[in-house]
Each structure stands twice: as structure tokens, then as C-alpha cells.
Amino acid sequence: xxxxxxxxxxxxxxxxxxLPRCVDSILAQSFKNFELILVDxxxxxxxxxxxxxxxxxxxxxxxxxxENCGAAAARKFGVxxxxxxxxxxxxxxxxxxxxxxxxxxxxxxxQKYDIVIGTLNINNKNVFxxxxxxxxxxxxxxIALLLSNTSVGPVAKLYRSNLFQxxxxxxxxEIRNNEDLLxxxxxxxxxxxxxxxxxxxxxxxxxxxxxxxxxxxMPLEQWNILFQHIKSLLLGxxxxxxxxxxxxxxxxxxxxxxxxxxxxxIDPNSENIEEIKQxxxxxxxxxxxxxxxxxxxxVCAQRFAYYIHFTITSxxxxxxxxxxx
Numbered sequence: 001x002x003x004x005x006x007x008x009x010x011x012x013x014x015x016x017x018x019l020p021r022c023v024d025s026i027l028a029q030s031f032k033n034f035e036l037i038l039v040d041x042x043x044x045x046x047x048x049x050x051x052x053x054x055x056x057x058x059x060x061x062x063x064x065x066x067e068n069c070g071a072a073a074a075r076k077f078g079v080x081x082x083x084x085x086x087x088x089x090x091x092x093x094x095x096x097x098x099x100x101x102x103x104x105x106x107x108x109x110x111q112k113y114d115i116v117i118g119t120l121n122i123n124n125k126n127v128f129x130x131x132x133x134x135x136x137x138x139x140x141x142x143i144a145l146l147l148s149n150t151s152v153g154p155v156a157k158l159y160r161s162n163l164f165q166x167x168x169x170x171x172x173x174e175i176r177n178n179e180d181l182l183x184x185x186x187x188x189x190x191x192x193x194x195x196x197x198x199x200x201x202x203x204x205x206x207x208x209x210x211x212x213x214x215x216x217x218m219p220l221e222q223w224n225i226l227f228q229h230i231k232s233l234l235l236g237x238x239x240x241x242x243x244x245x246x247x248x249x250x251x252x253x254x255x256x257x258x259x260x261x262x263x264x265x266i267d268p269n270s271e272n273i274e275e276i277k278q279x280x281x282x283x284x285x286x287x288x289x290x291x292x293x294x295x296x297x298x299v300c301a302q303r304f305a306y307y308i309h310f311t312i313t314s315x316x317x318x319x320x321x322x323x324x325x
Contacts, residue, residue, distance in 0.1 A: 004035040004060070006101060007084030007161065010092050011074030012051060013041040018093035018206070019050050025095035025204075027058060031102040036061045037078045042068030047092075072171050072179045075154065079164045087161050089154040093206050097121075100202040104158040107195055111135075114191035116158045118202030120151065128205075133196045139240045141194045145184055146246040150196060152181045156203035163187050172229060174222045182226075185233050223258055224272065227251055248280045249289055256292040259299065273300050 008026055012019060026036055038061060040048040048065055055061040066077060075089055086108060090096060100118065108116045113135070120128040131149035132140065144150040151157075169186040171179045230247065237243045255272060273296065282290060 002033065004033055004084045006031070006034040006086045006088060006105065006158070007037060007078075007082035008034055008088045008090060008101075009037045009039065009075055009078030009082065010090050011039050011041050011071040011078070012043060012047050012092045013068065013071070013074075014043050014045045014047055015092040016043075016045045016047050016050060019047055022090065022092050022095050023050075023054050023061075025098075026090065028098055029096070029101050030099045031105060034060060034101065035082070035084060037081055038063045039074040039078045040065045041071070041074045042066060070179075072183065075183075076169065079161075082161060085161055087159045087164065088157065090203075091155060094155065095204045097201055097204065100156075100200070101158075103197075103200045104202060107197065108158050108160075111193075111195065113193050113195045114160045114163060115141075115187070115194045117150065117194065117196045118156045118200035119198060120156050120203045120205045121201050122205045123207050124204070127201055130196050130198055133198045136194050136196065138188055138191050138194070139237065139243060141191070142185060142188050142234070142237065143242050143246040145181060145188065146243075146250040152178075152184065154180050154183060155205070159187065163190055172225055175218075175226050175229070176222070177218050178226055182229060182233070185230060189233060189237070218258075220255075220258060223254060227254075227272070244279060245281060245284045248276050249285060251276060252280075252285075252289055252293050252296065255296055259296070270300055273297065 010022065015022075023036070023038075026034075036058075038051040038054070040051050040063065042065075048063075051061075051063040051065075055063045062081070064077065064081065066074065071091075079087060086105065088101065088104075104116045104118055107113065117130075119130060122128060128151055130144075130151065132144045136144070141150070145152055164187070167186060167190075169183050171182055175182070230250075234243060234247060238247075251272060276293070280293070282293065285293060
């Protein structure tokens with residue numbers, strides 16, 4: 001087999017009912033010079049067997065059977081095995097459109113872009129709309145990621161493979177949400193230009209109950225680990241206009257959702273609130289984000305008032321018991 005131009009990487013875990021459709025959509029591509037890397041992430045159903053069956057039929061397919069470590073680790077392993085100049089990620093319960101690779105690659109080879117991004121058809125009902133498109137810089141792309149103005153998943157994208165060389169994209173084990181965002185930000189720190197094409201529907205995304213975000217189950221302490229990890233990736237970029245503001249806007253949104261979805265009250269001594277106060281310019285916030293920020297401060301103040309009341313009341317009771325004795 002000739003050296004592939006593109007390496008397509010699919011993490012596979014217990015998707016026996018969806019995997020054939022996914023693989024078939026790749027084998028049916030108009031662009032043929034690719035390798036398909038199937039990383040069986042410790043599946044307990046027949047997914048691993050299905051992978052092997054496809055590999056026997058097509059020499060472009062390579063299969064690896066690993067212990068279960070999660071999709072992010074499977075993608076990272078796949079990248080370590082990739083031989084292509086470009087890399088594309090596909091989830092095993094989704095599929096890609098027939099000329100997806102060809103259209104993305106035609107843009108990639110014609111210009112010096114590090115990432116070329118298409119868009120997604122979601123459940124055959126609606127197409128994801130990027131709020132930013134065309135040729136954009138590294139800073140513009142990072143801001144778009146933090147503000148969710150572009151897709152924050154790893155799919156429907158073609159990446160220059162050298163972006164992953166010696167890349168530190170190890171996700172802390174405590175983090176169970178936003179792993180894809182971490183990977184994209186880590187990659188973005190070493191890119192020059194990105195191209196987002198709103199008109200290329202490159203991906204068919206199947207949104208299932210099993211795909212629902214686990215954000216409601218991640219404790220606030222683990223969100224803090226995530227925030228600090230992102231901050232460490234971006235620290236050198238904070239001098240660029242908009243990066244810091246976008247980062248703290250991202251925190252506001254996540255804290256608000258965390259509290260709203262879980263009915264939680266954030267710690268009265270929350271370092272998050274103080275850090276945001278010191279770094280955010282409220283004039284840069286959208287009205288919806290400003291409302292969330294005010295709500296967070298209000299909740300924190302109410303909790304702090306209750307905390308003080310409880311502390312004083314408890315102290316009075318202890319003093320009273322001492323006097324009685």
C-alpha cells in the first residue's frame with residue numbers, strides 16, 4: 001500500500017450496531033488515498049470482531065485492540081500510529097458524507113492551513129452553524145473555541161499531522177468533560193491559520209442519549225482543575241486582545257451551568273469569583289453572559305451571608321453553653 005495522505009482515526013467501544021455504517025461511509029469516499037485506523041478501546045461486544053473483519057477485506061485498514069482507556073486516549077494512540085500527512089477523527093457511531101475528505105483536502109492542499117473545518121449535519125435535522133468562518137488566525141480560533149463560536153468537538157476537521165508531534169495533550173484523569181476542547185486548545189497553541197467552511201457538510205452526527213454530556217456529574221472541584229489546565233495552556237496567549245476575556249467568559253458560562261443544572265451553591269470563598277472579578281471587563285460581556293455573571297455573584301453573596309449567619313449563630317450557641325456551665 002502506498003503511503004497514505006490522510007490517516008482517519010476511529011476510537012471504537014461497544015458500537016456493534018453503528019460501526020458498519022461508520023466504516024462503510026469512509027470506504028465509500030471519493031478520495032481513496034487514506035488509511036483507516038480502528039482503535040478498539042476494550043470493547044465487550046462484537047465491535048472488535050467487526051473491526052478485524054473489515055481489516056481482512058481492505059488493506060487500508062489497521063486495527064489495534066487496547067485496554068479501555070477512553071476515547072481521548074484512543075485518539076492519542078491512533079495519532080501515534082498514523083502515517084498520513086493529515087489526520088481526521090471520526091466517532092464510531094457517526095458517519096461522514098461521500099465527498100467529505102476530498103473537499104476538505106482540496107482546501108488544505110491549496111493553501112497553507114493547519115486545520116480545515118467543515119460543518120455537521122445533526123440527526124438529519126439541522127446543520128451546525130459556525131459563528132465565524134473563512135481564513136482565521138490562531139488567536140481568532142482560540143477565542144472562537146472558548147466562546148463556542150465554532151464546533152468544539154474533534155470531528156469534521158482535517159489536521160496537519162505535524163501539529164501532534166511532541167504535543168502534550170494528556171488530560172488529567174479527574175476531568176470527565178471538555179476533553180475535546182483541551183485537545184483543540186493544545187493544538188491551537190502551535191498553529192498559524194485555520195479555515196472554516198460553512199458550506200461543506202462533512203459529517204453526520206448522531207446525538208444519542210449515551211452521548212449526552214456528563215457535565216452535571218462533574219463536581220465543581222474537577223471543573224476548577226479543568227479551568228486551571230486550560231489556563232496553563234493559554235497563559236502565554238493572555239497578552240493578545242480577547243483571549244483573557246474569552247477565557248473568563250468561558251468560566252462564567254460553565255460555573256453558571258454547573259450551578260443551574262445541579263442546583264448547587266458555589267463555595268462562599270470561591271476563588272473563581274474573585275479571579276473573575278479581577279480579570280473580566282464587564283463591558284466586553286454579551287448581555288446573556290453579564291446576566292449569568294450577576295447571578296453567580298448574587299448566589300455567592302447569598303451563600304456567604306448564610307455562611308456568616310450560620311457561623312455567628314453557632315458561635316453564640318457555643319458561648320451560651322460555656323456560660324451555662
